[in-house]
Amino acid sequence: MSLNSGSIRVGVIGGGQLARMMVPPAIHLGLRISVLAETEGSSAERAADMVGDYRDPETVYAFAETVDVITFDHEHVPQEILYGLEARGVQVHPRPDSLQYAQDKIVMRKKLAELGVPIPAWAAVADEAALQEFIDAHGGRAVVKTARGGYDGKGVRVVSAAGEVADWFTALGEDAHGGSLLVEELVDFTRELSQLVARRPSGETRTWPVVETIQIDGVCAEVLAPAPVQNAATLEEAARIGAIVAAGVEVTGVLAVEMFETRDGRVLVNELAMRPHNSGHFSIEGSVTSQFEQHLRAVTDLPLGETALTAPAVVMVNVLGGPAEGPMPVRYAEVLAAHPRAKIHSYDKMPRPGRKVGHVTVTGDSLAEVLAEARATAAAFA
Secondary structure, eight states: OOOOTTOOEEEEEOOSHHHHHHHHHHHHTTOEEEEEESSTTOTTGGGEEEEOOTTOHHHHHHHHTTOSEEEESSSOSOHHHHHHHHHTTOEESSOHHHHHHHHOHHHHHHHHHHHTOOOOOEEEESSHHHHHHHHHHTTTOEEEEESSSOOTTTTEEEESSGGGGHHHHHHHHHOTTOOOEEEEEOOOEEEEEEEEEEEOTTOOEEEOOOEEEEEETTEEEEEEESOOOSOHHHHHHHHHHHHHHHHHHTOOEEEEEEEEEETTSOEEEEEEESSOOGGGTTHHHHBSSOHHHHHHHHHTTOOOOOOOBSSSEEEEEEEESOOTTSSGGGGHHHHHHHOTTOEEEEOOOOOOTTOEEEEEEEEESOHHHHHHHHHHHHHTTO
């Protein structure tokens, strides 16, 4: 794809906050951007040129006719539709062959094992007997995940008996396509890390510094960039793994490789996301090139930007839930006055317990000071 300023229109399937945060860098790059949103009033409604069901082939094909390249706010578009787009000559990034590894956790585990990167012990189980056998062989507890559709703690249960996911097995039996659940060992980890990688079709790759992510109830709550150094070799290993995975799955765009750091200093790959990711929101203010700009550069095959941090310490804290009286801007006057160092991002969502309605980022020289300021700013929206 050759870029002629203002001539390329990027189509984003999904109208959430990730699509919303692609809009400013698209403007800066001279790109046009369109969004296929699921509903009216979506977070990215300012760029939503179409509202419709991403699971409906004709809706997606009609949207694709209005753009030059398709990318995603989420990984849930059915594979048959993605291949249908390619058959019509539409550029899709990441390609269906790559996206499958973020869509199906069992397919992902098989690929990661093939690439030889370290992962938890796992199995695909189709019934309670097989699950119980795995649990008994791995210390009496395990993590069970639905193969498709889970995120932010949904579709994940820590169990000690197979009967605790009996409803999931029932759902599998009712699915015309059948399937299995993914079971993994319960990893004794000390913290979670994330390696962001961007890759363009030519193979050019850029990585950001490894970050530490802090979860609350399975939802990313805080990101520390760079990850505090507890063992330099561990962070080097995380970066190495990220590069191997990006090349191995031939991703185009931004890839997040989420990992566990274990008590003995090992790094195990937990999840993959093939799109801008919550662990990379810090990069809007905290990196020379944000993940959103980089993703657009990659899917339009532009040279990738520098990823160095803009300050020694960068912290992003999600605003979960939000003000009782409405979206985040109802508090802006008081919060902006009290926290002038913080950069505040509203997703234009109505408050709801546990919902990601926005985030704040603070940069500076001291991690302790930056973290305290970011936490205080986010708490002001509670």
